[in-house]
Structure formats: structure tokens, C-alpha cells
Amino acid sequence: MIRLENVNKIFHQGTVNENHAIRNVNLQIKEGDFITIIGSNGAGKSTLFNLIAGTYAPSTGNIFLNNSDVTNEPEYKRAKYIGRIFQNPSLGTASNMTLEDNMMICSRKGFKGLKISLNKKTREYFKKELLLLDMDLENRLTDNVQLLSGGQRQSLTLLMMVLSRPQLILLDEHTAALDPKNAAKVLDLTQKFVSEYGLTTVMITHNMGHAIEYGNRMLMMDKGEIIFDVSGEEKKKLSVKNLVDKFHEIRKTEFQNDETLLSR
């Protein structure tokens, strides 16, 4: 459904700060895929998401969505079929508005008119959806979102993202800012929504265990390139240990501390 062809991204091209953040990436994401991405800091993972989401255009190369070229389509247009969650829980919600207002805004993508859609019926629907989170949020529809904890906010963001049933969801370390308990909860929810609604998913994580455990395909990125691409049975057999070995084998490098290589 999404195809990247020879995509390059060079920041500050032609200056001393030139930074070749994405190098010749070719990637095809199929419908129903759940892809995890790992890679060290600055490997280009978020940049890859920004290119797919349309935050900026690639320096060279093309991006196709369902076979139509969307390389230069602005982010807000692509957002109609792409959902996205960031590491920072505050980026997904309007903090000084109520839960119900936030959910209303997210329940349907695209330009909104002069209709008043927030009524008894939609509130009931929101309550029913919030029950899925099991965080007692269904009784806090008129609370401002800023009163919620980071884990609650990120769970709400996840729920609001799937309300509009996007075709593709991009998760950028969406549990990294949470404590382990909340992170596990949000990951569980993610898995639940993904399988329930059959969402095509790409998830960046610094947790190699999660990268192996979740999804049907895994990409390893380094210095702007996808250096390892594994799926199916082969992926299931991986362990954190042979992931690190794999990295050395590919990059022919030796680091003092293997863990700093792929995780933080």
C-alpha cells in the first residue's frame, strides 16, 4: 500500500551542516503488515516517518500510496489515511480542551463544518470507546486533557487515532516517555487495536525485545539506511543477542558496549 522508491533526504543541502539523513531507501509496506523499526539515535527513523507522513518532501525519490504518487502531497492531506503517534504525549491532544472535545475533533478526518456533532449520542459512543482503555476515563469526558497522566494521554491518543480507522499508523516510540507499567499497557492496547481493526502498522522502538515480539517484519536502520530487513519465521527466531551480532556482521564494527548500539 505504501512504496518508497530511491528516497533520499538531505538536510541543509549545500551547507557545512549538510546531513544525509535518509540514503537511498526502498521500502514496500503491504496491507496488514505490522513492521517494527529499530536503530540507534540519529539513524533516521523519525525522518523516515516524516517523509511517509508528508511533514516534508524527500530530496529525491518518490513515495506512492495505493499506487498513486503522493511525494508532494502536504501532510494534512495524507493524514486522512495515515494516523500517527509521537513519543511526546502532548503532541497528540489539545491539552486545554476537554476529553470529549478532543475526541470529537478526532472522530472524523478532514475539514469540519458548522455542524454541532457533539451530542448525547456521540457522548455515549465516546464513553463506550473509552471503556476499552479501562482507565476510568469514561467518567471524565468534561475534564481537560491536561489533567490526565502521560500514560492516560497516550492511551487516549491511540484510541482517538483509531476512531477514524486510518489505513496506516505510524508509531514513533510512542511508549518511550512512559513508565514500564504504563508502557506495557499502551503496547497491549496497540496490539489489540491493530489486530481488531486490521491496521497496517509501523512502530519505531528502542526496545529490541518489543521489536522482536511484535509484528511480522522488522527493519534495522543505521546512518540513514535500512541495513537489515527480516520477516516471518526468520523474525520469530531472532533473539536480542543475535540482533546485536547481526549488526556487527553487517557493519563490521565492534563497540565497547553493545547495548548502547541499538538501545538508549
Next chain:
Amino acid sequence: MIEGILVEGLIYSIMVLGVFITFRILDFPDLTVDGSFPLGAVIGAQVIISGMPVSLGLLAAFTGGGIAGGITAVIHNKLKVPNLLAGILTMTMLYSVNIRILGNRANVPLLHNKTVITGIHSISEGLMKTEYATLIFFIIFVYIIKKLLDLFFHTDLGLTLGAMGNNEQMIISQGVNPEILKIIGLALSNGLVALSGALAAQYLGFADVSMGIGIIVSGLASVMIGEFIFKSNKIAVLTLSAVIGSIIFKGIMYFARIYGYAVRMTPNDLKLITGLMIIVLLILSKTKIFKRKKGLE
């Protein structure tokens, strides 16, 4: 006297509502206001002078202000200039435009024309004192505008506007073009400001191209006074606080004008007072937030 303060406060509260929309809801500090307020005044005046109905003048003023706000938004969107600069550009250009609309004059009297005020007088004649009639009219007028705004900010579009001021990324992620929202928000805001300008000119009995100088600061002061009194996340309370803030501001200004001579103040000092008032309010609100945070810990 008290009716005078109330009426002026109500007329200017329409402008304050416009300032509230840009500064507080859209988080787009918009200085177009200093130009769109007199724009409304001169458009309204010209329509009246040419003999057309007063209501048409008000509608034209609202539309003119809306276009001015839209231009600021487009400058900001397309040229990627900071919002303050975009507003200053439009405001400066409007100064010339306003003089042109008045037929190369800087001001025009409206004492012998049919205005909103004369309209009220002719209806209320013999029923009650004209001051009271004017007051009642403006209470109803502002109430309707406030209600319409409350309603607007409950619509899907209104909610989205509110969210954009808080988190633009969220709006983009929802498939909405923030550029369009900014045009809509600024047009609405400046439309209200111009409407307020048209009414102010008719109430004062003249339109003057310099009547907008410092309007943005007095609007902001009014918004802040209102916020100082009410704290809420409900739009209906926020708009009410803007209206009340405007009336209190006019009251303070009135007393500064009347009793200021005791401390050798002249009307020229009023803008300085307004600025100082904002500074004091900023300090007070900072300490207030400080206190509230402490209370939560």
C-alpha cells in the same frame, strides 16, 4: 454617566471578543486590529453618508474587517512571515486604505446622518430615556453576538479552531489544513473588530482614521481583566469575561480621565496607563499561577 460607561464598554466588547479569539483561542497575536477597527468605522460611515441603510453599513464593515483579517492570514501562511509582522503589514497598509475610503480625508462627522443611535432614539422616543434605550439595545446586541460566538465554538469547526491554537500538529494529523483555519479565525476576529469600530464611530458621532491607535492594547487589557475575574475552560464563561473585562476597562479609563487631573494626568497619559495596566496584570497573573501551582503540589 454609568450608562455611558456601560454602552461604551459594550460597543468595545465586540472588539475585545475579536482580540480574545486571536490571542487566546488561535494563539495568533494579531495586530491587524489597529487598522481594522478604523476600517470598520470608515466603511460604516461612508455607507451611511451615501444614504444607504445603517444595517448595510454594519454588514459592510464586518465584511471589510473580515477581508483585512484574511489578508493577514494569507501573508502569514504564504510568505511564512511571523504572525506579528503579518499583522503590522496589513495594519500599516490599512492606514492608507482608510483615508482613501473616507475620500482622502482623515475624519468625517456623522452628526447629521442616520446612525444606529438615531435609529434607537426614533424608536424609543416617548417610551423611555434615550440613554436607557441605547443601553438596552447594546445589551441585546452584544448578547446576541456573544451567543452566536458560543454556538460557533461548539461546532466541529469551532472546536477545531480551538485545538489549532493549542496544538497545530494535532490539527494537521486530523487532516485539516491549518492555513484555511487561520484565514477563517482571523477573518472572524477582524470582522468583529471592524463591526465594533463602525458602532463606535456612530456612537461618538465621527469616524477618524486614527481611532484605532492602541486599540489592540486596550483590547488585550480588557481580555486580561476579564480573565483575572473568571477562570474557566467553558467558552460561554470566557466570552462573558471578555465582555465584562471590556466594561471594567472602560470604567477605569473613565475615572482616569475624570479624576486624573488630581495627579496632573491628561488624556494623553491614557495609553501609558493602559500599557502599565497590562504590565501589572501580567505580574499579577504570573503570581496567581505560581500560587495555584503551589496549591496543587
